[in-house]
Amino acid sequence: MAYKITDKCVACGTCADACPVGAISAGDIYSINPDSCVDCGTCAGVCPQEAIVPGE
Numbered sequence: 001m002a003y004k005i006t007d008k009c010v011a012c013g014t015c016a017d018a019c020p021v022g023a024i025s026a027g028d029i030y031s032i033n034p035d036s037c038v039d040c041g042t043c044a045g046v047c048p049q050e051a052i053v054p055g056e
């Protein structure tokens with residue numbers, strides 16, 4: 001189950017820099033590619049806005 005980025009995202013880039021598999025793409029609100037995400041939770045741990053949550 002991949003993580004997802006909510007609308008709390010401010011596009012700071014911290015999560016993308018931390019992702020070990022490069023699953024996060026830039027945008028107005030960043031997004032996580034569920035096919036690439038390995039569900040490690042690193043992105044959620046570094047997000048200063050707490051905008052990343054486990055997917056459903």
